[in-house]
Amino acid sequence: MIELCSVHDLNEGESLGFNITDKPVFAVRKDGDIFVYHNECPHLSVELEFQENDFLDLDGALIQCSTHGALFEIETGHCLSGPCQGDYLKPAEFTVRDEVLYLVPEKEIST
Ligand code: FES
Structure with a gap:
């Protein structure tokens, strides 16, 4: 597992990007829950953020x-509007232990 951050670093309604592995990911906290996705738009496979750690629309x-400008539901990664409407962000496997957020690399999931 790869340590990303303390869960206390990820505030409600905010997002954080991580370039720790060769596949960047980002995390969002909404209504207390944490969601982690690969930082790759399903439209052109580019990274999503406007600037560092800024993955959300104006009202979060x-x-x-x-x-x-494609818009995605935070809970599901479903694209609601934009050129990739109907597609999904790719979720990243993660876990929280002792208030630390960890990424579970794909090769660890399959074993
Ligand atoms: S690259 Fe994301 S909407 Fe086009």
């Missing part, structure tokens, strides 16, 4: 791609 209700 949806994930937004900075390239063409």
